[in-house]
Amino acid sequence: MASILVRAREFQPYRAVVDGLSARPGLRLALVAAVPLLWILVANVAPLVQMVGISLQDRYPLPPGSEPSWTLRHYAAFFERPLYLNAFLRSFVFATLMTALTLAVMFPVAYYLSKVAPPNWRIRLLLLVVAPFWVSEIVRSFAWILMLANNGAINSFLEAAGVLERPVELLYNGISLTVGVLYLASLYMLLPLYAAIEKIDSRLLEAAADLGAGPARRFWRIVLPLSRDGIVAGCTLVFLLVVGLYAMPQLLGGPGDTMFAATIGQVFGRAGDSWPLGSAFSIILIAAALAYVGLFLALFWRGSRERSAS
Amino acid sequence: MTHPVTRRRIIRGIGAVGLGALATPALIGRARAQGGQLNVWSYAGFITDEFRREFEEKTGISVNVRLVSDQGEQYNLMVAEGGNHSADIVCVAGHRFYQFVDAGLLEPIDLDRLENWSRVEQEYADAEWVTRRGRIWGVPLVVVSTGLIYNTEEMEAPQSLAVMFDPENAGRTTYQIQDFFPLAMNFLGYDGSARSYAHDPAVAQRAVNATRDFLIEHKDKVRRYYDAATEVQQMLVNGDVRVAAGSSGPAAQLILDGFPAGYVIPREGGLAYAYGFNIAANAANLDNAYTFLNALLASPENGAAIVRSTGYNSALKGVEELLTDAERSVLALSPEERARLSWVEVETAAFIFDLIDTAAEEIRAA
Amino acid sequence: MTRRPPFLALWFWLFVAYLFAPLVVMAAMGFRDSNFVAFPIEKWTTRWYADVLTDREYRGSLWISVQVAVYSTLLAMAVGVPMAFPVARLRGTLRAVAVAVIVLPAFLPVVVSSIALRMFLGRIGLEPGVAAIAFGHAVGSVPFVVVMMLTRLNAMSPSLTEAARNLGADDLVVLARVVLPFMAPALFGAFLFCILLSFEDFMRSFFLGGFDPTFPVLLFAKLRFGFNPGLAAISSLVLVATLFVAFYAERFMRRRGVER
Numbered sequence: 001m002a003s004i005l006v007r008a009r010e011f012q013p014y015r016a017v018v019d020g021l022s023a024r025p026g027l028r029l030a031l032v033a034a035v036p037l038l039w040i041l042v043a044n045v046a047p048l049v050q051m052v053g054i055s056l057q058d059r060y061p062l063p064p065g066s067e068p069s070w071t072l073r074h075y076a077a078f079f080e081r082p083l084y085l086n087a088f089l090r091s092f093v094f095a096t097l098m099t100a101l102t103l104a105v106m107f108p109v110a111y112y113l114s115k116v117a118p119p120n121w122r123i124r125l126l127l128l129v130v131a132p133f134w135v136s137e138i139v140r141s142f143a144w145i146l147m148l149a150n151n152g153a154i155n156s157f158l159e160a161a162g163v164l165e166r167p168v169e170l171l172y173n174g175i176s177l178t179v180g181v182l183y184l185a186s187l188y189m190l191l192p193l194y195a196a197i198e199k200i201d202s203r204l205l206e207a208a209a210d211l212g213a214g215p216a217r218r219f220w221r222i223v224l225p226l227s228r229d230g231i232v233a234g235c236t237l238v239f240l241l242v243v244g245l246y247a248m249p250q251l252l253g254g255p256g257d258t259m260f261a262a263t264i265g266q267v268f269g270r271a272g273d274s275w276p277l278g279s280a281f282s283i284i285l286i287a288a289a290l291a292y293v294g295l296f297l298a299l300f301w302r303g304s305r306e307r308s309a310s
Numbered sequence: 311m312t313h314p315v316t317r318r319r320i321i322r323g324i325g326a327v328g329l330g331a332l333a334t335p336a337l338i339g340r341a342r343a344q345g346g347q348l349n350v351w352s353y354a355g356f357i358t359d360e361f362r363r364e365f366e367e368k369t370g371i372s373v374n375v376r377l378v379s380d381q382g383e384q385y386n387l388m389v390a391e392g393g394n395h396s397a398d399i400v401c402v403a404g405h406r407f408y409q410f411v412d413a414g415l416l417e418p419i420d421l422d423r424l425e426n427w428s429r430v431e432q433e434y435a436d437a438e439w440v441t442r443r444g445r446i447w448g449v450p451l452v453v454v455s456t457g458l459i460y461n462t463e464e465m466e467a468p469q470s471l472a473v474m475f476d477p478e479n480a481g482r483t484t485y486q487i488q489d490f491f492p493l494a495m496n497f498l499g500y501d502g503s504a505r506s507y508a509h510d511p512a513v514a515q516r517a518v519n520a521t522r523d524f525l526i527e528h529k530d531k532v533r534r535y536y537d538a539a540t541e542v543q544q545m546l547v548n549g550d551v552r553v554a555a556g557s558s559g560p561a562a563q564l565i566l567d568g569f570p571a572g573y574v575i576p577r578e579g580g581l582a583y584a585y586g587f588n589i590a591a592n593a594a595n596l597d598n599a600y601t602f603l604n605a606l607l608a609s610p611e612n613g614a615a616i617v618r619s620t621g622y623n624s625a626l627k628g629v630e631e632l633l634t635d636a637e638r639s640v641l642a643l644s645p646e647e648r649a650r651l652s653w654v655e656v657e658t659a660a661f662i663f664d665l666i667d668t669a670a671e672e673i674r675a676a
Numbered sequence: 677m678t679r680r681p682p683f684l685a686l687w688f689w690l691f692v693a694y695l696f697a698p699l700v701v702m703a704a705m706g707f708r709d710s711n712f713v714a715f716p717i718e719k720w721t722t723r724w725y726a727d728v729l730t731d732r733e734y735r736g737s738l739w740i741s742v743q744v745a746v747y748s749t750l751l752a753m754a755v756g757v758p759m760a761f762p763v764a765r766l767r768g769t770l771r772a773v774a775v776a777v778i779v780l781p782a783f784l785p786v787v788v789s790s791i792a793l794r795m796f797l798g799r800i801g802l803e804p805g806v807a808a809i810a811f812g813h814a815v816g817s818v819p820f821v822v823v824m825m826l827t828r829l830n831a832m833s834p835s836l837t838e839a840a841r842n843l844g845a846d847d848l849v850v851l852a853r854v855v856l857p858f859m860a861p862a863l864f865g866a867f868l869f870c871i872l873l874s875f876e877d878f879m880r881s882f883f884l885g886g887f888d889p890t891f892p893v894l895l896f897a898k899l900r901f902g903f904n905p906g907l908a909a910i911s912s913l914v915l916v917a918t919l920f921v922a923f924y925a926e927r928f929m930r931r932r933g934v935e936r
Contacts, residue, residue: 029762036759043815044780047792051784061389061413083675105691112688114861120930125688127922132695133872134918135702136892139911142544142713142903143698146705149548151715153701169481171550172534183695187872191865195827198861229827237823240782251541255532258674261785266674268787269382270667275389275791282788289783290776297772349887354897374887377897386787387883390794396804396886540903547714563902567711620901 048286055279074280084263084281091260092292095242098181102189102238103231105182110193110230111223115202126194133187141251144180145171172254180252181242188241189234196230197223232300236293243289260285346371348598350399351378353585355619356451361612365605371598379538381406388415388590398593399602404439404584405654407447412660417589418445423600426607434584434625439656449603450584451613452559452622455643455651456489457575459561460553461546470577471497473553475528483531484545485555487670488663489581493555495521496578503655504662515665522669526676535674546571562621562640575647582651584625617641699915706909713905728910733894738914741875741891743806748813749870755814756821756866763822764829775822782819789816790883797884804886812880817870824866828859 020027054060058069078084109129117125132140147153148170155167170176200223208218224231246265249257264285267278350357354377362373378384381403388395388410395415402410410416421427427435427449434440434450441447458468465473471493474483492502500517501507507514533551536542539560545551547569561573587606589599606612613629616622623641624630630638643651655662702713709719728734763774781789793812794804802808856863881890889897891914898907 032758033762035755036762039755039759039818040777043818044777046796047789048780048784050792050795051788083672087675108684108687109691112684116684123926124923127926128919129692129695130868130872131915131919131922132699134875135699135911135915136876136878136895138899139702139895139907140698143702145544145548146701146713146715147698149550151549153715156715167549191868192824192827195824195862195865199828229830233823233827236779237820240779244783244785246786250537253534255529255534255674263671264785265787266671268386269380279788282785285785286780286783294772294776354900376887377889377894379897379900383882386791387794390791390798390883392795392798394798538900540899543712543902544714547712560902563711569712
């Protein structure tokens with residue numbers, strides 16, 4: 001690698017390009033930004049615009065030979081009936097709680113992996129923890145069903161051990177939902193936390209310890225502030241994931257645990273023509289979720305700035 | 311690290327075998343071009359390997375099969391394809407025909423080109439739902455009924471849907487809301503087929519609302535609402551529920567596997583519908599599609615194989631004789647039970663399904 | 677030397693147990709002599725494992741999934757990594773807007789984004805198949821790549837790159853010798869995200885795929901008529917195989933690192 005770079009630097013055209021670029025920072029920026037901008041337009045914005053278009057049509061797909069007509073009624077449908085609002089609020093509350101829980105569970109795991117485990121075992125342990133995610137979400141859901149069912153692994157074991165006389169209901173309620181969603185979400189918290197904690201200089205912690213700071217103080221004053229980029233990224237990803245989860249809450253939740261993403265999924269599985277309604281709901285979900293995460297980030301950054309200022 | 315050489319050799323060996331194994335199938339089932347091709351969307355188990363191989367050998371047409379698992383999935387994908395359909399044959403359930411037909415996604419079946427239409431049992435060939443706007447839109451292969459599946463070790467055969475609302479079964483029942491809803495309407499004395507409401511939407515809405523409120527009131531009886539047949543099977547074998555509203559296929563599969571399950575059509579009736587193949591609008595390989603459907607109808611062996619993999623009854627003549635006694639007895643319904651079944655009412659389906667879909671969302675959210 | 681609290685190790689291994697317990701149960705179910713998975717397992721058989729090992733459909737779909745995962749990961753990294761650098765330099769509202777637009781595909785309910793992508797690809801004339809699925813997965817993965825990069829880019833001091841420049845390094849050298857090594861854990865995390873997200877995606881693969889299914893698409897279709905022990909068996913085999921490959925690759929990389 002190094003030798004290629006050294007040789008490349010003696011190569012005239014390469015030099016010309018590199019020197020030319022460093023002389024014109026504007027051009028350099030344009031080149032660096034061009035591909036991402038194009039990608040965002042094509043992959044992120046275009047589908048969204050298309051969905052906004054569909055959400056404003058009265059019917060879609062159009063029956064052969066009819067003209068499109070425009071309406072806002074699919075957006076109005078969301079506000080007209082409290083049931084959608086209920087599912088919507090439930091999604092946000094649930095996603096927030098799950099984000100907090102995932103952070104609490106995964107921070108020690110990430111810390112162990114990046115700082116405490118023997119250095120040449122770290123990657124191996126990371127790969128071990130990531131491995132279950134090679135199994136399809138739906139198969140993992142069924143695996144949890146086998147664990148938690150009335151005849152499942154846990155109930156069978158406890159009954160055989162004489163702890164229980166009849167099975168306890170662990171499935172299709174808040175327990176199974178939490179256990180299952182945490183299972184899915186853990187990876188999305190772990191990787192950002194790992195990347196962020198890994199960069200904390202261990203000597204800093206040692207110095208603090210030498211100066212008499214206890215573990216709790218070291219954690220609050222050094223580890224937590226220095227890993228905030230990872231916390232922000234992990235919370236954002238987990239929230240994104242949980243608010244959009246569809247299959248697992250359906251499979252592991254109870255009859256009262258319908259989330260808004262599942263409602264949208266149901267709308268798209270309907271027998272009637274329902275794309276406009278589904279699109280309108282999706283747009284509402286995106287707008288609200290982005291606003292929510294934006295608010296969280298704003299508060300977080302203001303808080304951390306004040307703390308570092310004090 | 312005592313035997314590094316052997317271990318490495320083993321790893322290499324496994325790697326080579328694995329790669330070789332992975333590489334071969336990429337050569338099979340290649341591209342789809344014009345001429346000599348046929349593209350089929352099918353449920354798993356509807357086209358056996360044997361039938362496919364024989365068909366390809368005989369006709370020189372190579373068949374590309376894409377497995378699908380859901381009606382909504384197919385509908386969404388066909389619409390997203392925007393008229394340029396990648397499939398010649400799709401797999402639509404009878405009670406959803408109207409949705410696909412009205413969106414212009416299907417091609418009517420030309421009986422003059424389908425010589426083997428006579429292989430379809432008369433009862434199903436004449437069924438009302440096969441026809442819309444005076445044309446036939448699909449070829450039924452299997453017939454599904456809906457009823458009650460129950461654990462025979464935990465309860466007697468239920469005679470009425472009342473068992474689903476019995477306090478004794480609190481937290482031990484399950485159903486798919488949309489499928490169960492018309493039956494619950496019948497149970498409460500309304501018209502689940504909505505035939506009598508065709509010209510009176512306000513009455514229909516009242517009936518749906520009353521049924522919805524009743525189901526919400528009895529939500530405590532439900533362990534959970536399921537979506538796919540697999541889920542109801544898992545809930546029964548895991549002991550999570552003891553009685554479920556479900557369809558004949560999953561029930562038959564459980565019974566044939568030795569699980570103590572029973573299946574009955576309750577007094578209040580049950581619905582029947584069919585799965586089969588349809589031709590996609592503007593199908594690129596129309597001639598081949600007819601050749602394929604003719605061959606399929608002429609092959610009771612393939613019909614029997616579909617029955618075995620899905621647990622549904624066959625809609626084709628000559629299939630029943632090929633089944634074992636055990637299979638026949640599991641699939642058979644008593645004459646009284648048969649009389650309780652009714653086809654999904656296609657003419658009113660669009661209108662009543664819309665009301666039911668909304669009610670289902672409200673029940674879930676309640 | 678800081679004290680190493682045994683609590684952390686215990687917590688970690690409890691977490692590992694939580695991750696693997698259901699998978700062990702699933703692997704055991706693959707040996708059940710029945711068409712359904714459930715407790716108790718009264719009769720055992722190796723038939724399901726033998727069946728899925730020789731199943732042409734499963735092998736074909738796994739190969740498609742591997743191809744898609746590789747292509748989509750390369751694409752998502754190639755797009756996402758350069759995208760993160762300018763974003764890291766932004767501040768305030770502009771940054772918030774940029775991040776919001778970039779993470780959009782991760783918020784969009786996946787049914788919606790799959791349908792939208794399918795319509796879009798139809799318009800530009802890209803045939804459904806491996807390339808289309810890989811593109812779709814990359815669209816879904818780029819937000820994860822960018823967010824991962826931001827976990828470390830914020831902390832990268834500009835003085836580091838400036839010092840390198842002052843010592844005569846040009847852009848490429850700075851990138852290869854200073855920036856990328858510092859970013860390695862984030863890059864590794866982003867890479868894992870891309871591979872895993874692609875490998876287990878169903879919805880995009882279904883809408884963007886042609887007649888050769890990816891592994892999850894095949895799994896869903898099979899699941900329709902009962903969860904048989906074969907599905908548990910093939911999933912367990914995939915898990916073991918990937919663990920095997922991952923550890924082998926890690927050992928290989930470490931060996932090379934030592935030799936250098």
